[in-house]
Amino acid sequence: MTDSKAAPPGAPLVVVENLTKQFGRFAALRGVSATFDGWRLYAILGDNGAGKTTLLRALAGLTQPTRGAVTILGSTDVRAVCDQLGYMAHPSLLYDEMSGMENLRYFAHLYGIQDDERCAKAISAVKLDPELTRPVGQYSQGMRQRMSLARALIHDPKILLLDEPFSNVDVGSAKEMVKLLESMRDAGKTIFVVTHQASLLEGAADEFVWMQAGQIVGRTRELQPVEVR
Amino acid sequence: MKKAFPIFALLTLVLLSYALYEALVAAPTEQTMGDVQRIFYYHVPSAWTAFLLFLVNFVASVVYLVNRSDKADMVALVTAEVGVVFCTVVLVTGPIWARPVWGIWWTWDLRLTLTLVLWLIYVSYLMLRRFSSGSQTPVMAAVLAVFGALDVPLVYFSIWYFRTQHPSPVIGRGGSLDPRMARVLLINWAAFLCFAVLICWSRYRLERLKREVEETQALEALLEPRGVR
Amino acid sequence: MSSLSNISTATLTKDLRLEWRSKDAINSMLFFALLVVVIFSFSFNPTAEESRQIAGGLVWVAFLFAAVVALNQTWARELRNQVLDAYRVSPAPANALFLAKAVGNFVFVSVLEALMTPLFIVFYTLRALGPAWQLIPLAMLGTWAVVVNGTFFAAMSIRTRSREIMLPLLLFPISIPALLSMVEGTSAILTGEASAKFWIVLLAVYDLVFTSVSLLLFETVLNAE
Numbered sequence: 001m002t003d004s005k006a007a008p009p010g011a012p013l014v015v016v017e018n019l020t021k022q023f024g025r026f027a028a029l030r031g032v033s034a035t036f037d038g039w040r041l042y043a044i045l046g047d048n049g050a051g052k053t054t055l056l057r058a059l060a061g062l063t064q065p066t067r068g069a070v071t072i073l074g075s076t077d078v079r080a081v082c083d084q085l086g087y088m089a090h091p092s093l094l095y096d097e098m099s100g101m102e103n104l105r106y107f108a109h110l111y112g113i114q115d116d117e118r119c120a121k122a123i124s125a126v127k128l129d130p131e132l133t134r135p136v137g138q139y140s141q142g143m144r145q146r147m148s149l150a151r152a153l154i155h156d157p158k159i160l161l162l163d164e165p166f167s168n169v170d171v172g173s174a175k176e177m178v179k180l181l182e183s184m185r186d187a188g189k190t191i192f193v194v195t196h197q198a199s200l201l202e203g204a205a206d207e208f209v210w211m212q213a214g215q216i217v218g219r220t221r222e223l224q225p226v227e228v229r
Numbered sequence: 230m231k232k233a234f235p236i237f238a239l240l241t242l243v244l245l246s247y248a249l250y251e252a253l254v255a256a257p258t259e260q261t262m263g264d265v266q267r268i269f270y271y272h273v274p275s276a277w278t279a280f281l282l283f284l285v286n287f288v289a290s291v292v293y294l295v296n297r298s299d300k301a302d303m304v305a306l307v308t309a310e311v312g313v314v315f316c317t318v319v320l321v322t323g324p325i326w327a328r329p330v331w332g333i334w335w336t337w338d339l340r341l342t343l344t345l346v347l348w349l350i351y352v353s354y355l356m357l358r359r360f361s362s363g364s365q366t367p368v369m370a371a372v373l374a375v376f377g378a379l380d381v382p383l384v385y386f387s388i389w390y391f392r393t394q395h396p397s398p399v400i401g402r403g404g405s406l407d408p409r410m411a412r413v414l415l416i417n418w419a420a421f422l423c424f425a426v427l428i429c430w431s432r433y434r435l436e437r438l439k440r441e442v443e444e445t446q447a448l449e450a451l452l453e454p455r456g457v458r
Numbered sequence: 459m460s461s462l463s464n465i466s467t468a469t470l471t472k473d474l475r476l477e478w479r480s481k482d483a484i485n486s487m488l489f490f491a492l493l494v495v496v497i498f499s500f501s502f503n504p505t506a507e508e509s510r511q512i513a514g515g516l517v518w519v520a521f522l523f524a525a526v527v528a529l530n531q532t533w534a535r536e537l538r539n540q541v542l543d544a545y546r547v548s549p550a551p552a553n554a555l556f557l558a559k560a561v562g563n564f565v566f567v568s569v570l571e572a573l574m575t576p577l578f579i580v581f582y583t584l585r586a587l588g589p590a591w592q593l594i595p596l597a598m599l600g601t602w603a604v605v606v607n608g609t610f611f612a613a614m615s616i617r618t619r620s621r622e623i624m625l626p627l628l629l630f631p632i633s634i635p636a637l638l639s640m641v642e643g644t645s646a647i648l649t650g651e652a653s654a655k656f657w658i659v660l661l662a663v664y665d666l667v668f669t670s671v672s673l674l675l676f677e678t679v680l681n682a683e
């Protein structure tokens with residue numbers, strides 16, 4: 001199912017041209033230009049305020065650039081390909097009062113999916129129990145983030161945009177998530193992970209993208225900080 | 230363009246003075262109401278001017294929603310502010326006129342009530358502009374203006390029917406208007422219109438300057454390297 | 459089109475289920491409605507004859523205030539945990555969400571009205587001298603009028619400072635024709651002195667106009683940032 005949809009390794013899936021985003025006087029992104037290929041796991045790193053979250057939100061279509069353009073899967077209108085995008089952020093994007101299964105059932109509906117089995121599979125994939133009736137609000141942070149990831153995966157998107165998925169998550173859960181991300185990348189997905197915990201992705205990420213002050217200042221294969229002038 | 234403003238200002242001043250003279254001195258005294266009636270020459274033109282300004286606001290708001298033009302947003306802002314001022318004039322002169330003539334401060338007559346509702350809608354418009362955060366303000370305000378404009382005919386009909394069910398004194402003139410009075414009315418309206426255009430123009434220039442400064446500051450922030458914030 | 463109703467229904471059932479589960483919100487709202495009725499009845503103590511004249515106004519003002527408290531909660535759950543972002547990144551149409559929220563509010567406010575009405579009847583010894591059945595379409599159209607704009611302005615208020623006060627500030631002026639229609643229509647039916655037909659028709663037109671424009675512009679408001 002996934003293979004026929006995946007792009008051959010190497011074809012640029014996401015192109016960002018002169019992407020600029022300003023909030024009044026604050027420039028979150030300044031003319032970022034880059035291409036990202038398919039079948040890759042990208043780790044986006046940098047200090048607070050570097051523009052990582054803004055970049056991800058621009059890719060997700062949640063924020064409109066002040067200048068510049070984003071091209072995803074050949075389309076300049078992110079909304080047109082949004083069914084191929086999965087988004088996750090530090091807040092869980094889940095309803096605290098519902099169980100995991102109920103949450104996924106609802107969000108699956110938004111993608112036109114009315115299949116309980118798929119929901120259960122997505123939950124199992126993140127190593128959680130689909131039968132758990134406990135409301136998500138009572139989960140530990142690790143469980144909540146994993147459930148949020150399941151939500152982002154429910155519609156089997158080609159591209160995953162994950163903003164601080166490991167934040168406040170216990171090491172065990174985090175390692176599980178990384179393993180899952182690796183297997184998804186191997187199966188043909190393209191994954192962008194914004195994180196402060198770069199060490200978690202060492203060995204898993206294909207490329208480390210370093211951002212500072214609203215610009216990409218370096219891209220490396222290995223986890224070594226880029227010298228910034 | 231620069232020269233035109235002071236010339237227009239002077240013309241407006243002349244016209245206003247002439248209109249004032251006509252209204253207070255030259256116009257014939259009304260039979261039953263006496264000199265108090267002269268307030269009519271302020272009450273009615275203010276109302277017409279306010280309605281016209283709000284109409285321009287509606288058009289500018291629609292234009293903004295269609296092509297997100299900054300100019301349209303500024304026109305909308307300016308006409309709303311000046312419109313509210315003229316509306317206030319109507320609402321103040323109405324009771325001042327009504328009390329000595331009809332013995333009541335207020336009556337829910339068609340014009341006065343419509344003016345009050347418009348005043349309320351546009352004050353809420355100005356409050357929305359003040360309370361929303363910078364980048365969203367133009368869109369939100371434009372949407373509210375559309376709602377307000379669509380409301381106006383409904384307000385009109387509801388009050389009109391209400392008045393047929395519960396008749397009450399009408400603040401204004403029943404019957405036909407003496408041609409000499411009509412002339413004075415029109416002169417005053419012309420003067421008020423010029424005055425409105427003058428103020429709008431002035432406010433528009435002020436707003437444009439303010440936005441130019443903000444844009445320059447934003448551009449500066451974009452270009453300069455960011456240090457410690 | 460089918461996905462619109464599908465998603466709306468799914469959202470509506472989810473909201474109703476959640477409201478039912480956390481009965482706190484319902485209970486406190488119901489109690490608030492009761493308090494409003496008592497306070498109004500306390501403050502305006504008319505004879506049975508006078509009450510028919512003014513009940514229309516009293517009842518609808520009471521409903522309006524109760525509705526505002528309910529409407530302010532419309533998006534509370536979506537704002538927690540940034541759930542609204544999950545909706546925005548999905549292909550689900552924005553006005554499916556709006557419709558679901560508006561209908562949900564309609565149900566909720568109708569429940570409040572259903573509670574408050576018998577109390578008003580009791581406190582004011584109300585009896586309709588005109589065709590009482592007309593009160594039903596009047597109430598439904600009137601409630602929808604307040605709810606549809608209220609849901610929309612609640613969404614606009616999310617992105618403002620002083621969120622809770624912004625909703626009534628925006629809602630009340632625009633609702634004036636609807637409020638007038640509800641009050642006059644109710645009075646006409648209670649006193650039997652006039653026909654409420656015009657008011658019902660006006661409310662229907664009001665509802666049509668504002669439902670359309672809300673559906674049209676909701677996406678713009680949802681994605682404004």
